[in-house]
Amino acid sequence: MHSESKRLHAQAVTLFSLPGIEDNLRFKLRHQAIVDRFNRYPHGNALLGGESGSGALAFLSEPESAF
Numbered sequence: 001m002h003s004e005s006k007r008l009h010a011q012a013v014t015l016f017s018l019p020g021i022e023d024n025l026r027f028k029l030r031h032q033a034i035v036d037r038f039n040r041y042p043h044g045n046a047l048l049g050g051e052s053g054s055g056a057l058a059f060l061s062e063p064e065s066a067f
Contacts, residue, residue, distance in 0.1 A: 001016075002041075004039070012032075037055075
């Protein structure tokens, strides 16, 4: 779920859809949407010394941007 690989996210959708863990699929899809949008998790930019563009900064200020 926390990988920044789009390929792994695509595979994880199948796994998180399995009986008994499908409640986790909602969180998985939220994580995948962030990677699809920014190609990475912008949450770590400040910690890792990366720069955040205006789109990432706007996203990070949204109430639902953190889990």
